[in-house]
Amino acid sequence: MTDHSVTDLNNTKTHSSNTNNGVAKIAIIGGGLTGLFTATLLERTFGQQADPSDPQKLPPQITVFEKSRSVGRLATRYRTDEQSDKNWQWAFGAQFFTAKSDSFSQFIEPWLGTGMLQPWCAQVVNLTPATEDAQPIINKKEQWDTTHARYISTPKMTSWGRALADDLQLTRVTFKTCVAPLSASKTHQLQEYSTHKKTELFDTEGDSLGWFDWVICTAPNDQAVALMANSNFSEQAKITEPQMQACYTLMLGWDSVQQLPATFSRHLTNATNVVLPGWDVAYMHGSILDRVFVEHHKPGHGDLSPSVTIHARNDWSQVHVDDDIETVRSQLLAAAQQALNWNNDTAPSQIDCHRWRYAATVVTDTNKEQGILVDDNQQWIVSGDWCGRGNIESCYQAAEQTVKVMMATLSQ
Template sequence: MTHHPLNRTDTTLPKIAIIGGGLTGLFTATLLERAFSQGNDKDLIPSITIFEKSRSVGRLATRYRTDSQTGKNWQWAFGAQFFTAKTASFQHFIAPWLESGLLQPWCAQVVNLTPANDSIESSDIQSKEQWNITQARYISTPKMTSWGRELADELQHTTIKFKTRVAPLAQYDGSITEKADKKTELFDDTGASLGYFDWVICTAPNGQAAELMADSNFAAQSRITEPQMQACYTLMLGWSDIAVLPKALSKDVQPEWDVAYLIDSILDRIFIEHQKPAHDDLLPSVTIHASNHWSEQHVDDDIETVQAQLLRAAQQALNWDEANAPSQIDSHRWRYAATVVNDSADKEAPSILVDEPHQWIVSGDWCAQGNIESCYQMAQQTVEAIYNLRKII
């Protein structure tokens, strides 16, 4: 009989490892703590460890620079710009942070923008829509990283180990297939043991997840690479003062806008950061996402070459000259940014991948729609799988 460490007759605290400290990992840890703090399981709240290869948590990435003269910041949300909450469950989950003001709805004015080209002298800007409370887009304030850090700080039974790369599960254990009913020992990339765990949950992007689970006899290995993921380049621009902004970004332009969808460009969207809620004290900051298709085609190109191409496209869109050129320029490459969603009728419902005998789970937003609400939905499924698989006597 397969042994489940969450058996209520087991007096030891179940140990759970989560690989990846993005939002899927943070949501999973949060929901696990909540699930096992209720009812008859409150004495068996799992001991959870999150292993994160970087120095911070959360997919809601923020980059900023401080101006030495004014002491003010340029700030760019260079990862996810916003998220939606379409299900009642996720709306209920985010409610406390909406009440505190850490999360806020962003009622942006949205336009379609066709950059200047051989046919038109300056960019053509046409109203598209205004985001509203009914189908709200939410941001985290004062930075997009603030929510992830708040989630991490509120965890009570979870340890987060930063700058820790977990090695592929089979790398240091040739007999792993014989240990289906025992705990899993994880190692870092130097070969040092990270400890034994009853459950291992991998929340990395699917390309990395496939590498982590390779040769481990993971039951659903072939399904990890089924979803296609595309890259995204982000360009970050800053100006020293509102007065030197190019006309396309000024308040004088009609229609006024906060978000632009690009037409006939390698760029996809432009976001004006300093016009977002609770961002009034920022220096003029603009974040630009290249199209996923173009980014994927150039994913292995030299980053400086890519930045130069993005900058030329941005200049065509925003029409600056030497006097209105940005004083701050930066870029970032996301190798795994967007999930290609298959809307075919025969597609299976989005779901995590579970190997019950090993007690391993592969999860992530890429298992579903590739957005932040998907992070929450996959975290829900993970907690249900672990909680329901415990043996009830």
């Protein structure tokens, strides 16, 4: 159930599942994938256990507070030429995702059935940029397959997030709602249940958003730091422990396939001397660039004008994270020209650049996955993909952990 307006949720008499009316009220801060996965799993878990005839087993009331106008944060940027009706489209955030766990594989099955999610069996190459004396060097790396699939959302990467929100039945999503730091919240001790507390949230204008039994923050960790600062959150120090790196994204477009640099149409020969057409994804070597993705080669994207998304290396992006965006854009464009080897006749007509300040979670032997952070006393949870490996499956795993923690309390 999606509500595009901010709803007055102020109700100081609403109790948790331990109280007379049995309705637990849950706030989720952030309508990204972690927040949507959490709401979906909460609905499935507690909805299945709900019994309308039993006041102690009523389903929870869930509210997602999203500060922007949309959900999902599987970023898509697109551009339309009004005169020619040409369309370019770039997935400038996550390009794809994997499903390595059985539970996440089962979770995505319905959307695979509808075709909204599709495996991308991309032809992947290694690409070394051109030099003064040599053309770009392109060697076959692998072809992605359905056994170890990489999935995309169609027709846009944002489509799946919107579908997740539309499928919610027990959840209200409120857009353009910026939750104030929890230091401004109020905790109410219920007299009849001395061990239970409720939290009143406020927006940044000072208006009450209501009282909640559980508050789940799914914002990026830099925003989570600000939201939980001075709130006496018991795990505050751990929010800053994950090491994050930036990523710059360069988005390029051409007016027609005929205008693409020849580098895109280079034929490859595999180990059995079979000639393979072109390539879809390039892993860069000897460059500030990391990977190149050919958008119009993706399933369900064949009607796009040539659109190419390029991610810079995370380590380079981190070093230059505070640089002037136009300076960075020029550096990335020069590196892209060296890699793709275009000239005046084959230069892109569409150029855009985006900075992700917190894009990747660094996971090493000494800096391992942290997991969600729980304050049992205040019934607050801080969650997000950055609690894991920083990918989309990490969003789902964080949601699973959150529901497991809450089940132990809400089912009592």
